[in-house]
Every structure is written in structure tokens, then in C-alpha cells.
Amino acid sequence: MRKLFTVLMVLALSAGIPATVTATNGMNLEGYGPISAGMGGTSFGFHNGTAAMMNNPATLGFFADGYHLDLAVGYLGPRITATVTTPDGDIPAESESKSFWMPALGFMVKKNQWGYGFGVFGQGGMGTEYSSSSWMSDPSMGQNTALEEGLVNRSEVSVGRAIVPVTYDVNEKFTVGVTFDFVWAGMDLQMAMSEGQFQDMANPAAQNIGTISGSMVEAIGMFYEPFGGTGISQLYHAYFDFSNESSFFGEAKGYGAAGKLGLTNEITPAVTVGATYHSQTWLQDLETSNAKLSMGLNADPGAFQGAPTGTYMDMEMSVTGTVTIKDFEWPWVIGGGVAFDASEKLMLAFDLKYIGWESAMKDFKMSFKADETVENGNFGGLEMDANLYQNWENQLVIALGGAYEATEALTLRGGYNYGKKPVPDQYVNALFPAIVEHHITLGAGYDWGKNGLNGSFQTALENSQTNPGNGMTIPPVESTHKQYNFQLMYSRAF
Secondary structure, eight states: OHHHHHHHHHHHHHTTOOOOOOOSBTTBOSOSSHHHHHTTTOOTTSOOGGGGGTSOGGGGGGSOSEEEEEEEEEEEEEEEEEEEEETTEEEEEEOOOOOEEEEEEEEEEEETTEEEEEEEEEEEEEEEEEOTTSGGGOTTTTOOTTOOSOOOEEEEEEEEEEEEEEEEESSSSEEEEEEEEEEEEEEEEEEEEEHHHHHHHHOTTOOSSEEEESHHHHHHHHHBGGGTOSSEEEEEEEEEEEOOSOSSOOSEEEEEEEEEEEEEEEEETTEEEEEEEEOOOEEOOEEEEEEEEEEEEEEOGGGGGTOOOSOOEEEEEEEEEEEEEESOOOOOEEEEEEEEEOSSSEEEEEEEEEEOHHHHTSEEEEEEEEOOSSTTGGGTTOEEEEEEEOOOOOEEEEEEEEEEESSSSEEEEEEEEEEOOOOOGGGOOTTSOOOOOEEEEEEEEEEETTEEEEEEEEEEEEEEEEEOTTSSSSOOEEEEEEEEEEEEEEEEEO
């Protein structure tokens, strides 16, 4: 009991640790846990440790009676470049977000037909950062003389889960598993919108990339000369900024719930099949009151006080307020797989899964409401609603894997994972380039006594995708993405 109490204390103290990750099947990881990841992300029909809480919870029924603890860490190393096409040639920008660490843990109790436990896992996400010296740092391409320092463009989306699984062995061959998931999500965003993008989104006749509206946009329109106003000749940029320094918690946060159902059935002594359904999340809107919207303008300062002077100057205008990310959810997943013992030493696995990005990632809806303060002037209390089209497509993922028992203690693994990129060309965004498709994976496990150590290495092969722009004010941008990742897990049975 003393050992069990210690384990439970470790789990309780660790439950608050989420993870920011850059994922590869859209924004999901290709495999959860090094056993699955080493075998191409397959997991639905065989024992893969407590990571089954993220895969197919029914495979938790493969644990022997007793207590089981897994402690894991994952590293994801994305290499992302965004290249803009200009009349002077192509200009690349390399993302500086190259290292993401992902802790995870799981604890499982198996007794007779029943199993139950607790786990904390990073679900997935995306992260990029382009420096203040990249081509994205000045949307005006040098026209704005008031921009003293370049603008950092940064995104970081993270989703984590605290999971309570329950399994029941209906008989010796058939197991049912369910999970109850507490879900949290965080987001950092520093995003510069160019004048061309603003015009596209604010003009009902254009709106190729999204829409922008609200009382703040109407107020700007009263001064913006391209829209018939007087006082602002050029809007160099609009810059949304809500970000913190945490590697684990985003500035805008939201919480919710989800669940999973899984089944496994032994068809023959050599063949086991599994199936699972993961519900879409029910998340509250992500929100932070620590946000800022800045605008780079060429304007007549007197026009804002009702007394135009006719003298224009480059200037920066900043407004503080609250940002709300509306209707952000993680998608449903349905999948099935088979595990086949080809010999006494070799197991082969094949999984298919279908991910519902279409409903979860249709639009990115962000609302900014200015604080009613003296510093915000006439903008106090006004709102701006930005709706960026995403229109992601549902994604079919194919996973193949194998495990070979080289000795009684050593198991070698390998696999391949393919998931067609879900992002259409016209909506791929350099801040959210979820475009990798092909993955090669390797892994190994070593057991001694009641202890085990498993590791995996995954590489997401380089893939490129180009947003063609609108042919006028928004130039083409090519995003290139590849990854080098690993996972390591220590296991202990009690």
C-alpha cells in the first residue's frame, strides 16, 4: 500500500502538467506512446501500455492483474520554412520553434475482469515562431517608417487531457474500454495582418481568406480612405498579440470534456482486431484579458479629434483588450485495426483511422474587445471580429507496423504512417502548417523483471504546400515542414 500511495501522489502532483506539441496527422500525433509510435502509430489491436488511453482504451485490458505505471517524455523537433514570392524573388523565413517537450504518465490497476486508472497526456497542437527580422515582421515591406522594431509572428496551440479509463473483459476474448477525459486547451498568437489581407477580409466583394467586422472596423472605416473615409491613407498592418513565456500554458485558455469508446476481440489465437471512437471535445471558448491590437497607419492625427490638418505621418496605435477564440474544438476520430502474430517472434499490425477535421477546423473565429480605458480613447468598448477560413478536410490515416522479439528481453519495432494533409492550398497558413504526410518510425523495448524501457524515433518527411494568394494584394507563400521526434517511457509493474 505504501508503494501505491507514492504512485498516486506522483500522479496527483503531475496532473497539472500539460504539453505544447507540434503534431503530424493534422494536429494529432502520429502515435501516442513509444510502443505505438515505433510501430507507425498502430495501436488498436495489441498491448501498447497506458498510452492506450489515447489510442484504443480496450487494449488496456491486456494488462496482467496488478498495478502498472508508465512515465514518459516526448520530443518533437519541427523544421518549418515559409517562403514568400515577390517581384524581387523568393524570400524564405525559418521558424525558430524547433523544440517541444511533451511529458506524459499513466497508471493502471487490473483486477480480474475490471481495469481502471488515470493518465495525463498531450493531445496535439501546432507551433511556429518567425523572428522580428523575417519577411513577416513588416507587412508593409519597409514602407512604415514608424515601425521601429519588426513584429514577431508566433503561434502556439496546445491541447492536453487528464483521463480516467475503465475496462471490462466480457470474456477471455472480448474487452470493452471507455475513458472520461478532462480537456484543456491553450493558445498564444502574435499575428500581423497586412493591408491587403485587411482589405480582402473587410471587403464583402473579396473575402477570399476570411471576414473582419464589428464596431471597431466600422470606426476605422470612417477614417480609412480606400473605403471612402478621411484621415487614414494607408493601414500598414493590424497586429494581434496575446502570448506568454510558458512552455506549457497558452495565454488564452479554455477547458472542457470528451470521451472514448474501444473494443478488442480475439478472432483466432493469432489475430486480434480492435476498434475505437473518440468524441469531439466540448470546450469553452479560449479567452485572455491580456491582449493587444496594434495598427500601423499613415494618417492625419488631427482627423481622430475631428480637426483634420491635411498633414499625414506614419504612426503606431495600440489598443488593449480581451481576446476570445470562439468554437475551438478537437475533432472526433473513428478507427479500426488488426494485429497478427505472423510467427512466435513477429507481430504485424495495420490500422485505419478517420479524423473529423472538417467540422472542428472550418473557421478560426477570434473576437477582440477593447478595454474601456482612457488610454484606448475612442476605441474603448469597441469590438473586432476576425473569421479566418480554414475549411480543413477530413483525414484518412493509414498505419503499418511490426514488432520482432530479438530476445526474451529485447523487442525491435518499425513502421510507416501516412495521413493526407487536411489543409486546402488556398487556406494553408504559415503559422499553422499542418501539412506533413509521410512518417518513418523505429523503436525498441527492453524488459527486466517488473521494469521496462521503451523508446521510439519518428521522422516526418519533408512536405511543401503553397497558398497562391489572391493574385493581387496577397502574394503566394510556400510552407515547408518536416520533423525529427522521439519518445521514451519507463514502465513499472507492482
